[in-house]
Amino acid sequence: MKIFSAEQLHQADKVTTKKHEITSLDLMERAGSQIFNWLHQRLQGAPVPIHIFCGIGNNGGDGLVVGRLLIENGYSVTIYVANFTDKRSKCFLVNYDKVKSISKKWPVLMTSEEDFPQINKKDIVIDALFGIGLNRSPEGWVKKLIQHINTSESFTLSIDMPSGMYADTATEDFDAVVEANHVLTFQAPKFSFFLPETGKYAPYFEALDIGLDPEFLHTTEPLAQLILKPQAQQFYRQRKKYDHKGTFGHALIIAGSYGKMGAAILSSKAAFRIGAGLVTCFVPECGYQIVQTAIPEAMTLTDKEDDLITNIEFDIEVAAIGVGMGIGTKKETVAALQKLFSEAKAPMVIDADALNCISENESLLKVLPKQSVLTPHPGELKRLIGDWKNDFDKIEKTKKFSEKYEVVVLIKGANTMTIFGDMVYINSTGNPGMATAGSGDVLSGVITGLLSQGYDPLLASVFGVYLHGSAGNIVSQQISFEAVMASDIADTLGDAYIELFAKDPVPGGEQQQ
Numbered sequence: 154m155k156i157f158s159a160e161q162l163h164q165a166d167k168v169t170t171k172k173h174e175i176t177s178l179d180l181m182e183r184a185g186s187q188i189f190n191w192l193h194q195r196l197q198g199a200p201v202p203i204h205i206f207c208g209i210g211n212n213g214g215d216g217l218v219v220g221r222l223l224i225e226n227g228y229s230v231t232i233y234v235a236n237f238t239d240k241r242s243k244c245f246l247v248n249y250d251k252v253k254s255i256s257k258k259w260p261v262l263m264t265s266e267e268d269f270p271q272i273n274k275k276d277i278v279i280d281a282l283f284g285i286g287l288n289r290s291p292e293g294w295v296k297k298l299i300q301h302i303n304t305s306e307s308f309t310l311s312i313d314m315p316s317g318m319y320a321d322t323a324t325e326d327f328d329a330v331v332e333a334n335h336v337l338t339f340q341a342p343k344f345s346f347f348l349p350e351t352g353k354y355a356p357y358f359e360a361l362d363i364g365l366d367p368e369f370l371h372t373t374e375p376l377a378q379l380i381l382k383p384q385a386q387q388f389y390r391q392r393k394k395y396d397h398k399g400t401f402g403h404a405l406i407i408a409g410s411y412g413k414m415g416a417a418i419l420s421s422k423a424a425f426r427i428g429a430g431l432v433t434c435f436v437p438e439c440g441y442q443i444v445q446t447a448i449p450e451a452m453t454l455t456d457k458e459d460d461l462i463t464n465i466e467f468d469i470e471v472a473a474i475g476v477g478m479g480i481g482t483k484k485e486t487v488a489a490l491q492k493l494f495s496e497a498k499a500p501m502v503i504d505a506d507a508l509n510c511i512s513e514n515e516s517l518l519k520v521l522p523k524q525s526v527l528t529p530h531p532g533e534l535k536r537l538i539g540d541w542k543n544d545f546d547k548i549e550k551t552k553k554f555s556e557k558y559e560v561v562v563l564i565k566g567a568n569t570m571t572i573f574g575d576m577v578y579i580n581s582t583g584n585p586g587m588a589t590a591g592s593g594d595v596l597s598g599v600i601t602g603l604l605s606q607g608y609d610p611l612l613a614s615v616f617g618v619y620l621h622g623s624a625g626n627i628v629s630q631q632i633s634f635e636a637v638m639a640s641d642i643a644d645t646l647g648d649a650y651i652e653l654f655a656k657d658p659v660p661g662g663e664q665q666q
C-alpha cells in the first residue's frame with residue numbers, strides 16, 4: 154500500500170474533483186459519511202455524549218458532516234468550532250450552514266479557554282481540528298484545547314490525523330498533539346503513523362477509501378510502501394517438485410564468541426526454518442560442540458581461536474553469508490571482517506557486532522560489499538550514521554548512507570523500515586513481544602536464508618522482516634507477549650509461511666493497524 158505525502162493527497166483531491174466531475178463538497182460528504190457509518194455501526198444509537206471539535210479548514214468540514222449525520226440519526230452531539238481565525242474553507246462554510254439548517258443546537262464557537270466544555274471520561278470526542286493542512290504547531294488556547302482533550306481520558310477518534318501532527322515532516326511540539334485512541338484516515342495512512350516519535354499518537358488506525366482518482370494514485374511515486382499481506386504474498390516463491398537442497402542454497406552463518414554462542418544457534422536455526430538448503434555455522438573453536446549438539450542439521454566450521462573469530466576461512470561454496478551476531482569487536486575480529494568483506498562473493502547480511510566494528514573502523518566501510526543487507530537496531534544505526542534530530546532526519550540520513558554505500562539498511566523496531574536508496578518499505582507485522590534478546594539474530598538468519606534461496610537482497614529484507622514479524626505475532630497469540638523468546642520466533646517461521654496463504658487466518662497472523 155502506498156504512503157502519500159500531504160501535498161500528494163491535496164493534489165489527488167484536485168485531480169479527482171476535476172476528472173470525475175465531483176465537487177470537493179461531494180468528497181467531503183463521502184469522507185464524513187464513512188466516518189459516520191463507522192461510528193454508527195459501533196454505537197448503534199447509544200445515548201453517549203459526543204463532542205466534536207472542528208477547525209475551520211476541510212478537516213473541520215469533515216467534522217461538521219459527521220456531526221450533522223449523527224444529529225440526524227438521533228445522537229447526543231455537541232459541535233464546537235475552534236474559531237482561531239476568521240478564514241474558513243468553502244466546504245467548511247457550506248457544511249456549517251447545513252448543520253444550522255437541521256438543528257436548533259448550533260455549533261458552539263470557541264475563542265478562548267473559557268469556552269472549553271467539560272468532557273467526561275465516558276464521553277466520546279471527535280477530533281476534527283486539523284488534518285493534512287496543518288502548517289505550524291498549534292499555540293495558545295488551541296494548544297490548551299488539545300491538552301484539555303488529552304486530559305479528559307475519553308475515547309478520542311481523530312479524523313484523518315491526530316490534530317497537531319504533520320503527515321510527513323517532524324512534529325515540533327508534542328504537547329500540542331491529540332492523543333487519539335483511533336484514527337480514521339483518508340485513502341492511506343500517513344507516514345508519521347509508523348514512526349516511534351509520532352506513531353504513539355495514532356496507536357490504531359484504519360484507512361478509508363474515499364475514491365480518489367485511481368490513476369493518480371497508481372502513477373504517483375509514494376513516500377513509502379507499506380507491506381501488508383497482499384504484498385507479502387506476491388514475494389513468495391513456490392517450490393517445484395524436482396527442487397533439491399542445492400536449489401535452496403548453502404547459507405553460512407558467521408557468529409558467536411565465548412558466552413554468546415546462542416546468537417549463532419538462533420541465526421542458523423532461523424536460516425533453516427526459512428528454507429535454506431544447507432546451513433554451515435562458523436564459530437570460534439569453543440562453539441563446536443555447542444552448535445553440533447543444538448542443531449544437528451547444521452554443519453560446523455571453527456576458527457583456530459578458542460573464544461573469538463579471528464580468521465574466517467572456508468572452502469565451501471556458499472550462496473549467502475550472515476555475519477556479526479555475538480562476535481564482539483576485538484581487533485582480531487575486525488581484521489577477519491576486513492578479509493571477509495574484501496574477498497566474499499556471496500550476498501551478505503551484516504548484523505550486530507559486525508556493524509559495531511564498521512562504526513569503529515572506517516577501513517571496513519571502504520570494503521563493504523555492495524548490495525549487502527545491514528540490519529541495525531536504533532543503537533547500532535546511531536553508531537553507524539551518527540545522531541539524528543528526529544525520526545524523519547533518521548530516515549533521510551539512512552537513505553544517504555544506503556545510497557553512498559549501495560547497501561540495504563533496516564531500521565529495526567516496531568514497523569521496521571527497509572531502506573534502499575530513496576525507497577522506503579514499512580513493515581506491518583510484529584509486536585512488543587519481540588523485544589527480547591536474540592530476536593534480531595533470528596531476523597539475520599531469516600534474511601540470510603532467503604538470500605541463499607535466491608531472493609534478491611531487497612526482497613529478502615522486506616519479505617524476511619514481514620515473515621519474522623508474522624511469526625512473532627502468531628507465537629505471541631499462543632503464549633503471550635511476555636513469554637516470547639527468540640527461539641520461539643524461529644520455530645514459528647513455518648506458521649508464518651502457512652498464514653501467508655491461509656484461508657482462515659492463524660490467530661495473530663495479521664497485525665491490527
Ligand SMILES: NC(=O)C1=CN([C@@H]2O[C@H](COP(=O)(O)OP(=O)(O)OC[C@H]3O[C@@H](n4cnc5c(N)ncnc54)[C@H](OP(=O)(O)O)[C@@H]3O)[C@@H](O)[C@H]2O)[C@@H](O)CC1
Nearest residue numbers: 162166181210211212283284285286287288289290291313
Ligand atoms: N485529501 C483529500 O482528498 C480530502 C481531504 N479531506 C479533509 O481535508 C483535510 C485538509 O483540509 P485543509 O487543507 O483545509 O487543512 P486543515 O487540516 O483543515 O487545516 C488547515 C486550516 O488550519 C489552519 N492552520 C494550520 N495550522 C494551524 C495552526 N497551527 N494554528 C491555527 N491554524 C492553523 C490553516 O490556516 P492558515 O494557515 O491559512 O492560517 C487552515 O485554515 C484533510 O485532512 C481531510 O480531513 C476530506 O474532506 C476529503 C478529501
Ligand SMILES: Nc1ncnc2c1ncn2[C@@H]1O[C@H](COP(=O)(O)OP(=O)(O)O)[C@@H](O)[C@H]1O
Nearest residue numbers: 530565566567583584585588590591592593594
Ligand atoms: N515493539 C516492537 N514491535 C515490533 N517488533 C519489534 C519490537 N521490538 C523489537 N522488535 C523486533 O525485534 C528485533 C530486535 O532486534 P535486535 O534489537 O537486534 O535484537 P537482538 O540484538 O537481541 O537480537 C527486530 O527485528 C525488531 O524489529
Ligand SMILES: [K+]
Nearest residue numbers: 280283312314
Ligand atoms: K484531526
